Amino acid sequence: MSHLQDPKTPVPKALPDIHSDFFSSFATRRKIISTLGLASTALCASSVSASAGWFRNRKDDVPVVQVRSASGSKPSKQTGGFPEEWVRLQGRNLPSYANYINSLKLKNISAQDVINAHAKERGGVWNSLPPRQWWTRMGYTLRVVDRVSTAMNVPVEEIVSAYRNPSYNARCSGARTGSYHQANVAVDVKFGTSARNVTHAARSLRDRGLFKGGIGGYGSFTHIDTRGTNVNW
Numbered sequence: 519m520s521h522l523q524d525p526k527t528p529v530p531k532a533l534p535d536i537h538s539d540f541f542s543s544f545a546t547r548r549k550i551i552s553t554l555g556l557a558s559t560a561l562c563a564s565s566v567s568a569s570a571g572w573f574r575n576r577k578d579d580v581p582v583v584q585v586r587s588a589s590g591s592k593p594s595k596q597t598g599g600f601p602e603e604w605v606r607l608q609g610r611n612l613p614s615y616a617n618y619i620n621s622l623k624l625k626n627i628s629a630q631d632v633i634n635a636h637a638k639e640r641g642g643v644w645n646s647l648p649p650r651q652w653w654t655r656m657g658y659t660l661r662v663v664d665r666v667s668t669a670m671n672v673p674v675e676e677i678v679s680a681y682r683n684p685s686y687n688a689r690c691s692g693a694r695t696g697s698y699h700q701a702n703v704a705v706d707v708k709f710g711t712s713a714r715n716v717t718h719a720a721r722s723l724r725d726r727g728l729f730k731g732g733i734g735g736y737g738s739f740t741h742i743d744t745r746g747t748n749v750n751w
Contacts, residue, residue: 598630600637604644615647622657626667626674632660635677635705641689648681648702655702656680658744662729663707666720666742670711678706678739698732704743706736716740724748 605612612633619629638645648656659680667674681702698704709716717735720742724733732749734741 600633601639604637604639607644608647611647611650614650615653618653618657619660622660624660624664626664627660627677631674631677632656632680635680638686640686643685643689645681645686646683648683652681652702655744656705658729659703659705659731659742662720662723662731662744663705663742665728666716666723667709669723670709670715670719672709672711672715675708675710676739678708680705698743698745701745703745704732704741706739706741708739713738713740721750 600612608615616629616633619627619632633647636645636647663674663677679699682697682699684700687697687700699706707716713735717733717740720733720740723729724731725748729744730746730748731742731744732747732751733743734751
């Protein structure tokens with residue numbers, strides 16, 4: 519899948535103004551990923567490439583995104599309808615994970631949206647929830663996606679991909695080595711507008727201080743991650 523070139527066009531004027539007081543300073547989390555060792559693992563084509571060394575013993579920082587919650591209706595806290603085999607494999611972690619996502623109090627994303635991205639099978643191999651000690655990493659990224667949705671006044675249609683475990687990634691065709699999805703800091707997301715509009719809006723928010731991370735536009739979805747450094751494709 520070819521990358522879109524980084525457009526220089528500003529965010530459309532239809533987007534509501536975003537004041538700087540929405541953006542807080544970043545805290546850090548140490549040791550983002552010290553145990554993966556994934557140099558030989560294949561990743562889905564939408565993944566962001568990173569050097570294999572990033573996954574081994576590097577003391578990276580993950581930004582903590584703190585955004586003021588907006589008023590309005592909240593996503594449903596109800597979850598269900600997942601494949602029975604997948605639910606069985608998750609054990610007791612599933613209700614706890616749903617409770618964690620609900621605790622984020624996101625305006626435009628539900629726990630159902632996020633869990634659907636995990637409850638997938640490819641080549642006879644199931645994806646899974648992320649390791650429990652990594653759950654909070656995704657919270658930072660989801661807050662960014664939620665803020666993008668609010669800024670555009672456009673709903674989130676689907677979280678296409680979030681965390682992807684090594685076995686699941688190895689079954690993806692056109693895979694790449696190294697992905698921030700495996701660090702649980704990246705999502706591929708569809709909104710109710712073109713991916714080009716989403717990349718413009720997300721980059722505008724990022725450039726005004728909301729977060730530091732990668733943003734990539736694809737044909738039908740946008741990749742957003744909170745890796746701690748700004749990258750476009």
